[in-house]
Amino acid sequence: MTIISSSRLYQFFKYAVYAVLTINIFLFYGEESAAVPLQFPDGVNLGNLREAYAATVDTFAWVILLLMFELETHVLEDRHFTPKVTFALRALRAIGYALILMAFSGYIDDLLFVSDTIPLQGVTDLCNLPAGDWSWPYIFGEYLDITAANCATLSDAGSFLQYRDLPIVIDPAGNTGILRLAWADVINAAAWILVVVVLEVDVWLQEHHRYEGIVLHVSNALKFVLYATLLGVAVYWSFNGDLLDVWDAYMWLIAFVFIELNVFEWREEDHAALAAESAP
Numbered sequence: 634m635t636i637i638s639s640s641r642l643y644q645f646f647k648y649a650v651y652a653v654l655t656i657n658i659f660l661f662y663g664e665e666s667a668a669v670p671l672q673f674p675d676g677v678n679l680g681n682l683r684e685a686y687a688a689t690v691d692t693f694a695w696v697i698l699l700l701m702f703e704l705e706t707h708v709l710e711d712r713h714f715t716p717k718v719t720f721a722l723r724a725l726r727a728i729g730y731a732l733i734l735m736a737f738s739g740y741i742d743d744l745l746f747v748s749d750t751i752p753l754q755g756v757t758d759l760c761n762l763p764a765g766d767w768s769w770p771y772i773f774g775e776y777l778d779i780t781a782a783n784c785a786t787l788s789d790a791g792s793f794l795q796y797r798d799l800p801i802v803i804d805p806a807g808n809t810g811i812l813r814l815a816w817a818d819v820i821n822a823a824a825w826i827l828v829v830v831v832l833e834v835d836v837w838l839q840e841h842h843r844y845e846g847i848v849l850h851v852s853n854a855l856k857f858v859l860y861a862t863l864l865g866v867a868v869y870w871s872f873n874g875d876l877l878d879v880w881d882a883y884m885w886l887i888a889f890v891f892i893e894l895n896v897f898e899w900r901e902e903d904h905a906a907l908a909a910e911s912a913p
Contacts, residue, residue: 687739
C-alpha cells in the first residue's frame with residue numbers, strides 16, 4: 634500500500650486552493666457579464682471596463698500575485714534568481730499591482746453607482762410598473778426581472794428608488810443592504826492591498842536578512858489587524874452576500890495562510906543556514 638506523506642498532502646491541498654481561485658476568475662466573469670446589458674446598455678468600453686468587470690479583473694490580478702509570492706517564497710531557490718528571472722517576476726508583479734489598483738477604482742465606481750439613486754415618482758406598488766421592463770437588484774450586482782408573477786413578492790414598501798436613469802428599482806431598505814455590500818467590496822479590496830504591501834516589505838526584509846526584532850512584531854501586528862478585517866468582511870458576506878463572494882473570500886484567506894507559512898519556513902531555513910555557517 635502506498636503511503637502519501639503529510640508534506641505531499643499539504644502541497645496538494647495548497648495547489649488545489651490555488652486552482653479553485655483560478656476557476657473563480659471565470660465564475661466572476663459569468664456573474665458580471667450577466668449584469669452588463671442592464672448596467673451598461675451602451676456597451677462596455679475602456680472607460681467603464683473597470684466598473685463592469687471589477688471582481689474579474691481583481692481576482693485575475695490576485696492570482697498573478699499569489700503565484701509570484703509562491704514562486705519567490707517557496708518554489709525558487711537563491712540560485713534561481715538570475716537577472717532574467719528577477720526581471721520577469723518584477724514585471725508580472727507590476728502588471729498585477731496595476732490591475733489591482735484598476736479593480737479597486739472599479740469597486741469605488743460600483744459604490745458610487747448604487748449610491749446614485751433618485752426617488753421613483755408616482756410608484757407605490759411594483760406591480761404598477763410595466764412587466765418585463767424593470768429589474769430588481771436582489772443582491773449587489775445581480776438582478777431579477779420584475780414580472781406580473783413576482784412583483785408582489787419583492788417588496789411591500791410604499792416608496793421606491795431608481796438607479797441613475799436605468800430601469801432598475803429598489804426600495805429604501807433594500808438599497809441600504811446593497812450599499813453595505815458595496816462598502817464591503819471597497820473595504821475588502823483596500824485591506825488586501827495593505828496586506829500585500831506588508832508582505833512585499835516582509836519579503837524584501839527576509840531577502841536582506843532583516844526580518845527580525847521590532848520589525849517582525851510590527852509586521853505581525855499590522856497583518857493581524859488586516860486579516861481580522863478581511864475575516865470580518867467574509868463573515869458579513871456569509872450572512873448577506875452571495876455564495877461566490879463568501880467562497881472566494883475564505884479561499885483567499887486560506888491561500889495567504891500558505892504564503893505566510895512559506896515566509897515563516899523561509900525565515901527558519903535562513904536561520905539554520907546562518908547557524909551552520911557560524912558553527913566551528
